[in-house]
Amino acid sequence: MSPPTLSPPTLSTPTLSTPTSRHVEGPLSNFVEKIVSESLTSQTTVAEKPDEQTVPQPTDVFAKAFNFSRADEAEAIGMHPYFKPIASQHGGTVTVNGRDMIITGSNDYLGLTQDARLKDASREALNDFGTSCTGSRFLTGTLTLHEALETRLASFFNQESALTFSAGFLGCLSVVSALAGRHDIMYFDRENHACLYDGARLSYGKLRKYDHGDLDDLERLLKKDVGKPGGRMIVTDGVFSMSGHVAPLDGIVELARQYGARVIVDDAHATGVLGANGRGTAEHFGLEDEIDLIVGTFSKSFASVGGFMAGARPVVNWVKHKARPFIFTAALPAMQMAAALKALEIIEDEPWHRHQLWRNVTRFKEGLEQLGFDTLGTQTQIIPVLVGPDELTMIFWKALWEEGIFTTPALPPAVPLSRSIIRTSINANHTEAQIDQLLETFESVGKNLGVIV
Numbered sequence: 001m002s003p004p005t006l007s008p009p010t011l012s013t014p015t016l017s018t019p020t021s022r023h024v025e026g027p028l029s030n031f032v033e034k035i036v037s038e039s040l041t042s043q044t045t046v047a048e049k050p051d052e053q054t055v056p057q058p059t060d061v062f063a064k065a066f067n068f069s070r071a072d073e074a075e076a077i078g079m080h081p082y083f084k085p086i087a088s089q090h091g092g093t094v095t096v097n098g099r100d101m102i103i104t105g106s107n108d109y110l111g112l113t114q115d116a117r118l119k120d121a122s123r124e125a126l127n128d129f130g131t132s133c134t135g136s137r138f139l140t141g142t143l144t145l146h147e148a149l150e151t152r153l154a155s156f157f158n159q160e161s162a163l164t165f166s167a168g169f170l171g172c173l174s175v176v177s178a179l180a181g182r183h184d185i186m187y188f189d190r191e192n193h194a195c196l197y198d199g200a201r202l203s204y205g206k207l208r209k210y211d212h213g214d215l216d217d218l219e220r221l222l223k224k225d226v227g228k229p230g231g232r233m234i235v236t237d238g239v240f241s242m243s244g245h246v247a248p249l250d251g252i253v254e255l256a257r258q259y260g261a262r263v264i265v266d267d268a269h270a271t272g273v274l275g276a277n278g279r280g281t282a283e284h285f286g287l288e289d290e291i292d293l294i295v296g297t298f299s300k301s302f303a304s305v306g307g308f309m310a311g312a313r314p315v316v317n318w319v320k321h322k323a324r325p326f327i328f329t330a331a332l333p334a335m336q337m338a339a340a341l342k343a344l345e346i347i348e349d350e351p352w353h354r355h356q357l358w359r360n361v362t363r364f365k366e367g368l369e370q371l372g373f374d375t376l377g378t379q380t381q382i383i384p385v386l387v388g389p390d391e392l393t394m395i396f397w398k399a400l401w402e403e404g405i406f407t408t409p410a411l412p413p414a415v416p417l418s419r420s421i422i423r424t425s426i427n428a429n430h431t432e433a434q435i436d437q438l439l440e441t442f443e444s445v446g447k448n449l450g451v452i453v
């Protein structure tokens with residue numbers, strides 16, 4: 001069966017320099033709305049109700065893919081903001097299509113991806129262990145380096161035990177799916193990361209969602225379940241990946257104790273960033289003894305790839321022996337672990353990277369707010385810039401891109417309807433000059449498009 005031919009794009013590139021009111025009208029509006037929301041939403045077809053007289057014919061499961069042309073259409077008119085290939089990275093800039101651009105939105109929070117010590121450690125591990133484990137941790141894939149990293153992580157987090165995963169995503173899938181059994185109830189902040197939600201789908205437990213950061217709503221749900229069988233676990237991101245908000249862990253812990261729930265924190269965006277020693281959200285609140293489990297990633301502050309959990313030994317051991325996304329996949333490779341191990345040493349020994357990050361965050365966030373942008377109450381290095389309508393956000397993104405600023409827009413369903421943002425994040429290795437240039441560009445684009453006055 002051959003794919004249907006793609007319809008050619010019929011729209012011309014918008015004129016970005018024209019001052020525009022808050023609501024951009026015209027052909028772009030419908031178009032952008034569709035491509036963006038459809039490319040971000042899983043592609044599902046709704047089966048037609050079969051005619052009772054006729055035997056329903058199977059549809060082609062690939063049809064939705066063959067009919068999915070919007071991303072190509074967006075690319076053709078230069079309005080596809082995702083999958084931009086970076087040729088090289090250096091500090092706060094990257095090279096794309098031969099052009100140097102300031103990047104804001106990467107998760108290299110401490111700026112360690114180009115650190116010579118991480119590269120050397122990776123090279124050494126490559127020489128010692130080769131390019132791959134080619135097997136599951138369960139079988140032939142456990143290296144001495146896995147155990148060394150896990151021991152180091154456990155002591156960093158003051159926990160009994162730790163376990164590494166081939167990705168943070170797999171760590172979250174593993175922990176949630178292995179721990180939420182039949183009758184158990186999981187309470188999720190609505191803004192939790194997709195991998196936690198997917199973990200819940202893989203589990204046999206029941207999922208309840210509470211409004212973002214809303215302790216009253218969480219308590220309402222916990223109360224409703226009093227007397228029902230099964231265990232309880234409250235699962236929250238420590239720092240939320242779109243809003244940059246910090247979870248109200250103090251209130252969560254109080255409710256957890258009151259209603260007999262365990263607390264699991266996904267600190268992907270908080271490790272290395274929050275807390276006097278970079279140990280994350282629990283340290284930030286002085287609650288390290290109260291959190292039952294921390295999950296996280298090496299793909300952000302650790303400047304590597306992979307994930308981890310840290311907690312009580314029996315819990316870690318359970319996940320190690322029960323979690324399918326841990327057992328049925330190849331182990332985290334040595335190069336990645338060596339980089340993460342070196343980053344952990346740097347996080348512990350060189351707090352100035354974190355201090356620099358916070359200086360940069362303050363400069364950028366305060367600068368944006370002084371200009372009149374709404375940063376949605378962010379408390380961290382993730383700084384959303386509210387634009388609002390999807391199409392205006394896409395035009396905003398494109399104008400920044402043309403000015404040499406690499407950002408990404410976030411649109412529904414990643415954010416609530418009509419609350420589209422440019423998701424920025426600041427790193428330790430942005431220079432003051434780069435931050436000032438970012439601010440100048442945001443100012444001119446924001447004024448030009450009527451987002452600020």
Ligand SMILES: Cc1ncc(COP(=O)(O)O)c(C=O)c1O
Pocket residue numbers: 167168169170172193195237241266268269296297298299305306307
């Ligand atoms: C909150 C959160 N948890 C987990 C993950 C998954 O981490 P990884 O990139 O290691 O798969 C991410 C990644 O974006 C994240 O933002």
